[in-house]
Amino acid sequence: MQKTPLTILSLAAFLAACSGGSDVSVEAQQATTIPGYERYQTPENPAVLDSTGKVKEMATQVLGPNYGGLWVVHRDDATVRVEVGVAGNIEVARRSALSDQPGVDLVPVKYSHATLDTMMMNIMERFRPKEEGIGPTVYSAMASTKDAQISIWTKKENIEPVKAILAREGYDTSILKFELQDGPFTFAIALDTGAVWQKGEAGSSR
Known part of the structure; x- marks a missing residue:
């Protein structure tokens, strides 16, 4: 299937x-x-x-x-x-x-469309890229209602700090999936929930 x-x-x-x-x-x-x-x-x-x-x-x-x-x-x-x-x-x-x-x-x-979408957008806002070296940042995120999952793209060294902060703030960390990305990118695509990836400067992902 x-x-x-x-x-x-x-x-x-x-x-x-x-x-x-x-x-x-x-x-x-x-x-x-x-x-x-x-x-x-x-x-x-x-x-x-x-x-x-x-x-x-x-x-x-x-x-x-x-x-x-x-x-x-x-x-x-x-x-x-x-x-x-x-x-x-x-x-x-x-x-x-x-x-x-x-x-x-x-x-x-597990979660409604609206709930996942809100969590995703709050995570993006919480870890919006700031000046280099000021706190962990998240470059992009995608929510999937079917999989009850939020995928988060960030640098390797940011994964554990971001996860720890979200756990302290009451997020269900079991639904978080982290992907490695070296820097922001310039395009945006529609998401599983209808939201849009944040735009950024050119960079590379892996």
């Missing part, structure tokens, strides 16, 4: 997002690039993929603060499903309103 997060965007989707357009159709089209996609070309699957925009809009309205993201799943039986993350408990009526939609499954997630 292959999962395609609907908000990990290609360059084309990024440009569409920057221009104010919707990225859902581009995200759905990206599913056609997965290996062995031909077996998923059934009469039913295109309708499921085409419904992602409608489902996303409906999910954010019905679930409100419980909305936990949306992604496409390509199952081993050659069917395509749209999974909607749900954080916390919701009433049967709200659950049914979404689960009764063709091709839609509800799955529990």
Whole structure:
């Protein structure tokens, strides 16, 4: 089974997002690039993929603060499903309103879209690059509701200090994933949660 997060965007989707357009159709089209996609070309699957925009809009309205993201799943039986993350408990009526939609499954997630997005942005602000040598810095961050994870890009020597500070401030450090990056970069891309990576000066990452 292959999962395609609907908000990990290609360059084309990024440009569409920057221009104010919707990225859902581009995200759905990206599913056609997965290996062995031909077996998923059934009469039913295109309708499921085409419904992602409608489902996303409906999910954010019905679930409100419980909305936990949306992604496409390509199952081993050659069917395509749209999974909607749900954080916390919701009433049967709200659950049914979404689960009764063709091709839609509800799955529990640890944190809501809004909660992860807020944590990510607070971390970025807390460790915004300052003058060289003044405290640990974070160059970028990405939140994934599906994985209940926040990826943080920083220098190797900053990882433990950043982790320790966030632990003291009450963050759930089990959801943090650190990636090495030597310096800031100049581009920005849309994130899993709809936020955008911070912009910076040119640098290298690894």
